[in-house]
Amino acid sequence: MYSAKYDRQRKFLLALRTAIPIVILMSLLVLVITNESRSFLYDTFILLSGIFASVYFIFFMIFSSQKEKILDDMTESFNRRFFEKFLRKNINPQRSILVLISIDNIKDINERYGIENGDKVLQKFSHIIDSYFSTIFGSVPIARMRAGDFLLLINAPEKRVKEAVENFLLTYDNQFIDNIEIKLFATYTQADHNDIKHLLDHLYEEIYYCKGKCKLTSKKRPKKDSDFDAIVRRSIEENKILLFYQPLYHLQVKKFDYIEILVKLLDSEGNIIHPSQYIPVMNRLGLENSYDLAVVTKLIEECKKYQLDTKSLYSFNLSPYSVRNRLFSKRFFKLFEDSVLSPHNAVIELYEPTVYNDIKYYKSILQMYKEHGFKIAFNNFGAFNASVEYIKNIEADFVLFDKFFTKKIDEDRYRVLLENWIVILHKLGIKSIIKFIDKIELLDIFARIGADYVGGFAIAKPMQAEELKKFLGEKYEIW
Numbered sequence: 001m002y003s004a005k006y007d008r009q010r011k012f013l014l015a016l017r018t019a020i021p022i023v024i025l026m027s028l029l030v031l032v033i034t035n036e037s038r039s040f041l042y043d044t045f046i047l048l049s050g051i052f053a054s055v056y057f058i059f060f061m062i063f064s065s066q067k068e069k070i071l072d073d074m075t076e077s078f079n080r081r082f083f084e085k086f087l088r089k090n091i092n093p094q095r096s097i098l099v100l101i102s103i104d105n106i107k108d109i110n111e112r113y114g115i116e117n118g119d120k121v122l123q124k125f126s127h128i129i130d131s132y133f134s135t136i137f138g139s140v141p142i143a144r145m146r147a148g149d150f151l152l153l154i155n156a157p158e159k160r161v162k163e164a165v166e167n168f169l170l171t172y173d174n175q176f177i178d179n180i181e182i183k184l185f186a187t188y189t190q191a192d193h194n195d196i197k198h199l200l201d202h203l204y205e206e207i208y209y210c211k212g213k214c215k216l217t218s219k220k221r222p223k224k225d226s227d228f229d230a231i232v233r234r235s236i237e238e239n240k241i242l243l244f245y246q247p248l249y250h251l252q253v254k255k256f257d258y259i260e261i262l263v264k265l266l267d268s269e270g271n272i273i274h275p276s277q278y279i280p281v282m283n284r285l286g287l288e289n290s291y292d293l294a295v296v297t298k299l300i301e302e303c304k305k306y307q308l309d310t311k312s313l314y315s316f317n318l319s320p321y322s323v324r325n326r327l328f329s330k331r332f333f334k335l336f337e338d339s340v341l342s343p344h345n346a347v348i349e350l351y352e353p354t355v356y357n358d359i360k361y362y363k364s365i366l367q368m369y370k371e372h373g374f375k376i377a378f379n380n381f382g383a384f385n386a387s388v389e390y391i392k393n394i395e396a397d398f399v400l401f402d403k404f405f406t407k408k409i410d411e412d413r414y415r416v417l418l419e420n421w422i423v424i425l426h427k428l429g430i431k432s433i434i435k436f437i438d439k440i441e442l443l444d445i446f447a448r449i450g451a452d453y454v455g456g457f458a459i460a461k462p463m464q465a466e467e468l469k470k471f472l473g474e475k476y477e478i479w
Contacts, residue, residue, distance in 0.1 A: 001130045002139040003071055003078045072144040074119050075126035083143035084196050087153060090141070096153060096191040097161045100203040101129060101168070103148030105183040113180055121177045122148060128172065136164050151200075153191070161188055198229070205280035231267050232281045236291050240266040241298045244462035247471060248433060248455035251447050256472060258347075258433075258453050261316040262462050263295055288319040289328045296335055304340045306465040309472050315347035315377060315398075320356065323348070324365055333372055343373030347398060351379040355386040359393050366394055377433075382421060396430050398453075403436040406456070409445055419449045426450065 070082040078086065087098075103109075103125060110118035126142060129150055133140045137160075141153045154161055165186050173184040187206040191199055235241075242264040247256040265273040282291050295316060303310055322328045336343050348369060356362045366376055375397040378387040383402035391399070401418065408414040422432045434446050437456030446454050463471060 001076055001127065002134070002141050003076060003143075075123050075144045075150075077126045077130075077150065078141060078143035080143060080145045083141070083145075083151065086141065086143075087191070087196050090153065091191045092155055093192045095155045095157075097156065097158060097188050098191045098199055098203060099133075099152040099154060099161065099165055099186065099188040100145075100206075101150045101152070101165075101184060101186040103182050104185050105181070106148030109180055109182075117178065117180065121180055121182065124177050125182065126150060128177075129168075132168055132171075133164065136160075145200075151203075158188075158190060201281075201284055205284070228277075229281055229285060232265065232273070232278045233285060233287065235265045235267060235273070235278075236282065236287050236294055239294045239298060240268075241294055242266055242272065242464075243295075243298055243302060244464060245468040246455055246462040247460040247468070248435075248453040249459050250453055251443075251451060256312070256460065258313045258315065258455075259468070260349075260435075260455065261295070261299060261314060263317070283319075289322050289325060289331075292318050292322045292328070293331060293335070296332065300335060300339050300341050302465040306469050308465060308469055310341050310345055312472070313345055313347050313375070314341060315349055317349045317351065317379070320350055320352045320362075323350065323369070324356070324362060326365075329365070329368065336372075344375075346373075347375040347377050349377045349379045349400065350390075352386045352390075353384075355389045359390070362390075363394050370395070382417070391425075391428075391430075398431050398433055399425060400433040400435060406434055406436045406442070409442060415445075415449070422450045 070078055072079045090096075103121070106118060106122070109121055122144070125148075126144065129152070130140065130142055133142075133152060133154065137154050137156050143151045145151050154164075165188055169184055169186055172182070174181060176182070187203055189199060189202055189206075244262040244264070246260045246262060248258040248260060249255070250257050263275070265275075265278045267273055282288060299314060299316060302308065303314075322332075333343075336346070370376060376394070377398035377400060378390055378396050379400045380402045381387045381391075381399040382405060387399065390396075401421075405414055405418045409418070425432050431452040432450075433453040433455065434451045435455045437443070437446070437454055437458050440458045442458070443454060460471065
């Protein structure tokens with residue numbers, strides 16, 4: 001591996017730096033002792049002093065080298081701290097590409113097979129990366145950044161790097177190392193500036209928020225992430241938020257009385273910034289609280305300005321991190337004091353990939369919201385996230401089913417699961433919401449299996465406040 005060779009070269013140079021001064025010092029001491037007549041004790045003192053200084057210097061150099069380790073003990077690739085310094089010195093803005101490859105299931109591997117086997121997987125995977133990319137591009141510096149994440153610096157045209165990364169995923173994703181399956185995500189970015197922190201943040205946003213797909217679907221962000229950070233921050237601070245309202249149809253009472261809020265952020269020129277771009281940046285900058293408060297403020301303002309029907313339910317996403325923040329809660333509750341929109345008509349949608357470790361505390365926080373009159377909904381229900389676990393412990397009012405239950409409703413397995421989930425939820429006093437309906441003929445299916453609300457482009461498209469007021473004032477027969 002390039003990192004191992006680099007480490008050997010570094011140690012050799014360190015040995016030279018250590019040995020040469022000592023050799024010169026000892027040679028001078030011998031020369032002085034042999035060419036000048038002094039007492040035996042004096043010569044012995046000079047010689048011992050030289051030996052002491054040499055030994056001290058050797059240990060100092062050894063300590064200094066150990067203090068700045070450059071290799072990851074487990075994988076023999078560079079460690080994160082050294083690699084960030086290495087990148088600042090070796091990035092070529094015209095040619096360098098940073099590639100991030102992640103073993104997405106490394107946590108599951110450690111839990112199922114044990115940490116030692118997880119370490120062996122990481123070690124062998126680092127050599128697989130090195131062998132594959134070095135064959136194509138020559139020596140490639142590789143670093144293990146954290147957990148199962150590996151960062152590569154490649155000096156080659158972007159097209160070649162993209163092809164190599166795609167072929168690597170085709171070859172090794174869902175393959176086995178020591179009979180242990182690995183699941184991979186990867187992305188890359190042009191290293192067109194030396195702000196390593198922002199380059200890494202951008203890569204991690206794509207890996208963990210978009211699972212490597214942002215690169216393929218969106219390239220409309222500024223080249224420098226620091227510029228994009230400033231745009232997102234300014235848009236939130238200046239409340240440049242665009243709300244769309246999507247009415248959901250209540251199958252039991254045959255009316256539109258549930259409105260889901262969809263949010264877009266605007267830049268200074270009025271262009272829409274897609275959530276896949278701004279949400280990870282917002283989270284990294286710690287702006288979730290400000291953003292959530294800005295969205296609710298905008299909703300209340302538009303309800304008043306356009307005299308929207310405040311007897312309907314208005315549903316909006318809040319970050320679970322905001323909800324669990326007591327300072328945020330106080331500011332949130334204050335927004336609804338003397339507001340045209342009552343807390344009893346506000347539904348808080350919550351989504352979280354993993355379960356919060358103190359569910360008892362989370363439950364008490366949500367109970368406080370319910371005591372103020374707010375309703376609670378869990379989003380993407382039935383998918384790979386925390387919603388099913390939460391429903392065991394937390395009283396919710398609604399669940400919004402994951403889109404795959406709509407897309408795959410023709411498959412027996414999905415339909416049976418959905419039917420039985422709806423029965424269970426009704427017994428718990430929870431209403432079910434089916435979204436993403438793009439064919440009107442699907443309504444009969446969802447009505448038969450007992451869904452409470454349905455939504456999607458076939459039911460009602462997202463619209464702005466003025467259009468919503470007109471829409472709710474008309475009579476609609478949707479089928």
